Amino acid sequence: MVTAAVLLCLGMQGGPAEAARRAPSFPWDDLFGTRPQRPHKAVRRSAVPLPKPRPAQAPAATHAPAAAHAPAATEPEPPAAETQSPAAPADAAKPAEPQLSACRQALTDEIAIAPSIPDIHGAGGCGGEDLVRLEAIVLADKRKVAVKPAAILRCKMAAAVADWVRTDIAPLAQSLGGGISNLDNFDSFECRGRNRVAGAQLSEHGRANALDVRALGLANGKSISLTDRSVPRALRETVLHSVCARFSTVLGPGSDWYHEDHIHLDLIDRRNNYRICQWNVYDPLPEVAPLLPAERPEQAPPREVAAKSDASKTDASRADQGNADHGRASDGKPDAARSHDAAAPDRSAETKPQPTKKRRQSRRF
Template structure:
């Protein structure tokens, strides 16, 4: 019995124009040997009738006109993988899946951040280092007094152990030792007065311009002034609970007895000074300072003259010193 496969093959040969097969059909079902011989004969006839090389189909019209977006492989060769020189035929292609991946980089834990590489070449050891700008010279402690106004007319030193912060702070504290009068004369302060710089300058100007002419008019040059008080961190009039004194900030000066070259002493109570001289002294003090307290003012300034630089409104200054034949104002 002829199998269906043999019938299909016979029909295919007939379509190819193999008339000899139709003329002499084979008994493909008789014996296996005859079936194999018939299949070989059919295959030979097919091979003899088919062309050796089949022509390629013509290209599609759009492929002929469309420009290629991919450059030829000869101009831009792709990467050559290891063992895949292949396309030249030297070695078989190696699948990408068989290429081992590189080992994973260990995590950077606990390492310091990478420092950027220096961009400049390090200077040679023999090359001179660039010149630095000169340092600003800081004033020494001994130069503090030179910052005071009128220092050319004073002999001053920086005051030591005087606070510059807090309730009893003194701004630029100095120790006023003498006032220069002209080129070859000085009036010494005994003991030296510890004052704020501004107060020292004001006292020096008062002594030089007003007190010296008044004292010299008595017949002998003024040589020394006793300092009743200067810097002193205390309440007013040394009374507990009172407001802080101007002495506590180096703003006050207490004028004591004045000594002349002939050893005579002049006091604000009238020893050696006429009433007219004391009136001139009072006027000069009240003109220069915001507070003036002398004999008859409050009972605490009977033997000296207190002057200070506490700021006061114009016309509100205190000028109290009782003189014979007049009142304390």
Template structure:
């Protein structure tokens, strides 16, 4: 058994010598040693980072998104209109909702491609119309219930619906700054004509179509749609009919469609004949002959300055002097003799002298020294 003594302690190396170098070498070996080698040495390693905390970027993000399981999106439940508008009524597949620009658009939209008649015959809508389900259902019901029997009464069948305009984000009548049209809400359809299988086209605003037939069309659409605009409404619907389902207070409806009379077959090019009992009119040739038969008269000058000394004026044209009215003689004044000359201005008139005499008599009551001032 060895005993500890001070001499032995002096012979031992200090702790800061070789022991510290060995510790540094061990630390470096541990740092550069692979992780797999450390796993068998029993040295504790840090826990791996959870996958949820990693933030991939670039290609790693794309691969992570493709590899991640897709979350199921909950689609809205179909509306009652969508459930009723089956393939037995119309070919109208659903389309995504439209939002904007502005307040344009709507939900529960369909693309109305054709109306299916009760006998399974399809009536194409050309071009296909983008409408709300309720508007598309109203159009299909109108074709199936009203137009199909009307065409059968004409000895034909409905073959096509001429769509003039459906969804379009714009103001009313395409006026800048106007209120949003029902076309911007996919709640309106402009119809120009209904074509038949025999090649005939029933243009709703054509005057050649019999008036009775156009009146039937007007009554049918005005009973089904809340707004009907046609010829005579505002000047913008002279060649088509506007139909929509706009909602208003108290269920107010608008039906403005003037049924014009057919155009005349031949326009009158000449005025109507003169009635036989009217007086005979004088022709231009007869007027010329009558003017030649009249005696020639020398025309009088318009201005007196144009008349020369040799100008002969008929006696019946020269104005005659008027006679003095007898009232002057009745007043006791003697009539003036036209043969005597008028009194000259130098000869004082009796009337003036009398006036002066009266004037002198008026100033007789003045003092003597003031009389010369007024005489």
């Protein structure tokens, strides 16, 4: 009996510890797959970093406390040579030059005098890049064809104009005698809409991609207007075929009312490389002889005699005209009226004028 009581007491003392160690088990744990929570593992602690070992050339540690108690002394300034930063290389100071385009490299001074100008970026997409100022075109024989005034164009457009003048226009002008000396530039870069209409789509002139040519100047001083109908038709047709084969857009007389006195050329990019060539080469106007006085024949009388005879003829014609007018007036009257008019002057001469008032006669009684 005593032994059972001792065992019971020991079981009661170990019960709470055993209950805390073992988690209670419920019948639905196996049904829902709930597992008893496991105690967390002990957190691993990393070792505290230690300072690196002191180098051998460092001063002794015994002087450190003395230095700490000593008054802070001003450190000497480093020499000026050490404070200055090392000199930058000369190449790094200069800005990098922009790389030239393939067109700019090909358009040399042997082809055209066309210095590069800065890019233009205006409102509404106006302007462009890779721009040049086309001042003159150099021919194969080193002669220069001046562009008056100088045209601001994109490099590709300037190269196309130079190739056109060198290949097609120079031989054509040489056949006329004297060769070509200048190109009349009617318009090049201008930030505007098409045909200068307000609100219209941006023109190729606004993109520096168009040139208007009005005439070709020859070395002998003559000027050939490309839209003048007095210029031979064959010459104008030759120029027409040359420009339509090189440029995307060609506008001249007959295209609209804005290109009657010049030729518009541009290099606009269209779908499927579509091109527009609208230039009617009209037939030349018929020659009209000037209205000049005819030469005086040799058998003509002197001018003084001719003038007197003309004056006498004029007087005679006037008299005849007066008689004819009087005859026509008399013919229009009846016979009685004509006889009365003929007798009227004689009657007036014979009779005296009658008084308008009657005299009062006194009556005698």
